[in-house]
Amino acid sequence: MPLPDVMDKLVSLAKRRGFVFQSSEIYGGLGSVWDYGPLGVELKRNLQERWWHAMVRSRDDIEGLDSAILMHPRVWEASGHVGGFVDPLVDCKNCHGRFRADRLQDAQCLKKPSKVPGAHSECQLTEPRQFNLMFKTHIGPVEDTAAVIYLRPETAQGTYVNFLNVQQASRQKVPFGIAQIGKAFRNEITPGNFIFRTREFEQMEMQFFVEPGSAPEWFEKWRAWRMDWHVGLGVDPERLRFHEHGPGELAHYARAAYDIEFDFGGTLGPQEIEGIHNRGDFDLGKHQEFSGKRLEYVDQAANKRYLPFVIETACGPNRTLLALLVNAYREEPVPGEEEGRTVMGFHPALAPVKAGVFPLTKKEGQPEMADRIAADLRRTFPVFYDDAGAIGRRYRRQDEAGTPFCITVDGDSTRNDDVTIRFRDDMGQIRVGAAQAGAVIGRYLEADIVRAESTLVPPA
Ligand code: ATP
Numbered sequence: 001m002p003l004p005d006v007m008d009k010l011v012s013l014a015k016r017r018g019f020v021f022q023s024s025e026i027y028g029g030l031g032s033v034w035d036y037g038p039l040g041v042e043l044k045r046n047l048q049e050r051w052w053h054a055m056v057r058s059r060d061d062i063e064g065l066d067s068a069i070l071m072h073p074r075v076w077e078a079s080g081h082v083g084g085f086v087d088p089l090v091d092c093k094n095c096h097g098r099f100r101a102d103r104l105q106d107a108q109c110l111k112k113p114s115k116v117p118g119a120h121s122e123c124q125l126t127e128p129r130q131f132n133l134m135f136k137t138h139i140g141p142v143e144d145t146a147a148v149i150y151l152r153p154e155t156a157q158g159t160y161v162n163f164l165n166v167q168q169a170s171r172q173k174v175p176f177g178i179a180q181i182g183k184a185f186r187n188e189i190t191p192g193n194f195i196f197r198t199r200e201f202e203q204m205e206m207q208f209f210v211e212p213g214s215a216p217e218w219f220e221k222w223r224a225w226r227m228d229w230h231v232g233l234g235v236d237p238e239r240l241r242f243h244e245h246g247p248g249e250l251a252h253y254a255r256a257a258y259d260i261e262f263d264f265g266g267t268l269g270p271q272e273i274e275g276i277h278n279r280g281d282f283d284l285g286k287h288q289e290f291s292g293k294r295l296e297y298v299d300q301a302a303n304k305r306y307l308p309f310v311i312e313t314a315c316g317p318n319r320t321l322l323a324l325l326v327n328a329y330r331e332e333p334v335p336g337e338e339e340g341r342t343v344m345g346f347h348p349a350l351a352p353v354k355a356g357v358f359p360l361t362k363k364e365g366q367p368e369m370a371d372r373i374a375a376d377l378r379r380t381f382p383v384f385y386d387d388a389g390a391i392g393r394r395y396r397r398q399d400e401a402g403t404p405f406c407i408t409v410d411g412d413s414t415r416n417d418d419v420t421i422r423f424r425d426d427m428g429q430i431r432v433g434a435a436q437a438g439a440v441i442g443r444y445l446e447a448d449i450v451r452a453e454s455t456l457v458p459p460a
Contacts, residue, residue, distance in 0.1 A: 003239070005266020006329050011194055013342070014325065017401055019043065020195060032191035032198045039401055040321075042352030042382060047233070047317055047324070048181050050349065051204045054229055055179045062177040062206065063170045067158025069183055070139065073149050075157050078290035079283065080253075081134055085153060088128035089189050092117060100189045101128035107190055133186045135199075151185035155205045156312065158182075160283045163209065164295055174297050174308050175218065177208035181317070193268055195318045204315045209297070209308035212281065215255070218311045219278045223258055226276055226313050230260060230320075234347030234450040235327050239263040241270060253282035262323040273323050274315035281307040324350065328402060334427075337392075344402030345425055347450050348441075354381040355441055356398040360410040362387060369434070370409040373419065377407075377438050381445070399424060404452030405441050409434075421454075428454025 014020040018037035022029040036044055056064045076082045088101035095110040099117045109115045111122060118125050135151040138144075152158065159166075159178045166178050181204045191197045210218045223242070231237050245257040259272040284307045288295045296305040328344040348354065357374040359366035367387055374385040384403065386394050391408065398406055406422040413419050419437050422429045432440055440457060447458040 002269060003263055003265030006326055007194060007266060010325050010329060013400065014040070033200055034195050034198060039352040043350060044317055044321055046350045047321060048204060051315070052181065055206050061172065061175065062179050063166050063172060065159060065162060065166060065178050065180045066182065067155065067162060067180060069152050070149055071152060071157060074290055075161060076134065076150055078286040079157050081153060085134055086130040086132050087189055089131035090125045090128050093124040093126065094122050098189055103190060131189060133188065135185045135187050153186045154184050155180050155182045155203045156207060159205070159207045160287055163284060167297065174299065175208060175210040175214065177206050179206040195322050196268065196271065198318065201316060201318045204317055206313045208311040210311060212306065212309045215278050215309040215311060219256055222311050222313055223276050226274060227260055233324065233350065235262065235323060239327065253279060255280050264323065264326050273319045274313065277312045279310045279312055281309055283310060284308065341396055341399050343399045343424065346402040348404040348444050348452050349448060351402045351404050352382065353384045353401055353403045354405065356384045356386055356394065356403050356406040358391060358394050358406060358408050359387050360391060360408055364411055365414045366409045369414055373407060373409065373434060373437065380438060380442065395422065407437050423454040424452040426453040426455065430454055430457070
């Protein structure tokens with residue numbers, strides 16, 4: 001049984017609540033390019049910062065890098081992208097649709113969407129031809145062939161060409177890694193499924209340089225660590241799985257490759273959100289050959305030099321964010337109420353807003369007290385102050401935004417200097433001193449608790 005398809009509901013919630021908007025919408029939109037709104041940008045940043053912390057800041061064997069999008073055109077010849085970063089493209093001479101020849105089963109005939117391209121009697125598909133996915137542009141004022149450069153289709157090459165710079169500047173010894181987060185561009189033939197496959201996206205990649213003989217061992221370590229990281233985001237482990245690339249799927253240079261797949265439900269089903277690859281010395285070897293510069297690592301202690309092997313972990317934050325949205329989305333009945341609620345049950349550490357702060361009424365000094373609490377908490381984490389409408393409606397709005405905690409100031413609060421904390425996931429409430437509210441929420445965040453439930457309050 002496939003898991004339910006929540007994509008249409010998510011696209012509408014994402015727009016309504018300000019997670020994701022279509023690019024250039026007022027001009028009719030630009031196909032498969034998306035903008036991240038106020039809640040989406042916070043969620044994406046939290047995700048990227050968590051990755052950066054896990055990969056760079058909390059380790060002494062990985063260095064950070066931020067390389068440029070534009071690179072010397074020879075880089076893409078060396079990497080094989082100019083010759084080989086292609087997908088097979090077929091055109092339909094009848095409907096003028098363009099499809100990936102190897103993914104026809106996922107596409108729809110433009111004349112008859114219930115059929116796949118080629119299956120309708122009027123389809124006239126051409127023979128497949130190779131289509132390069134790299135976006136071309138020109139550098140400098142003259143648009144001739146000598147000035148052609150590419151928007152990078154992956155961040156990895158910026159890491160390979162800087163391998164010795166980073167190693168020498170940081171004085172790291174092999175084994176060590178280089179990590180970066182940045183934009184990548186691919187002129188995908190069939191983008192789609194909301195932010196799953198887009199033409200402009202981001203990557204969080206890490207290349208770990210090891211002695212050739214130890215590569216299989218490091219590959220296994222990284223495979224396990226990366227799966228643990230996804231589980232730590234609060235993703236249901238039942239929806240995650242490994243997909244091993246068989247001999248037919250393996251890129252010619254790769255020695256081993258696994259994808260981490262998330263089950264998006266519906267027709268999309270399980271799909272790659274991250275790839276883990278043992279790339280051997282292919283990349284450094286090619287750049288050494290094309291640049292004419294020695295890129296070997298000198299192991300002074302062992303008195304030897306060699307090209308390290310690379311274990312790569314390549315994760316897409318946009319696709320992982322879509323997985324987080326799908327994983328978080330739930331509709332449920334509310335006891336005693338006619339209308340149910342929609343909840344985005346994000347891990348509190350990833351939630352765009354950590355706390356809603358509400359005065360119950362607009363009198364008796366409640367707004368002033370709530371405002372003071374909100375201003376105080378805002379120094380530590382994002383807070384949303386709301387005094388509009390019935391309290392139940394305000395809670396529902398925060399449930400939809402995925403806000404894990406709500407703090408309510410009522411008539412007793414101004415007398416007793418205490419507040420109610422309401423927890424998103426079980427809707428349970430506790431009463432605490434006004435000054436303690438921030439500390440209670442802080443304890444959840446520090447303890448990295450995945451659900452916002454009143455019964456899980458970690459001890460002080
Ligand atoms: P796919 O087979 O889905 O095209 P890939 O194997 O080419 O992906 P990689 O080159 O390994 O992907 O890139 C690493 C990660 O970057 C992917 O796991 C995915 O999360 C992300 N990614 C790749 N292409 C896109 C895209 N067009 N839109 C959004 N994210 C992408």
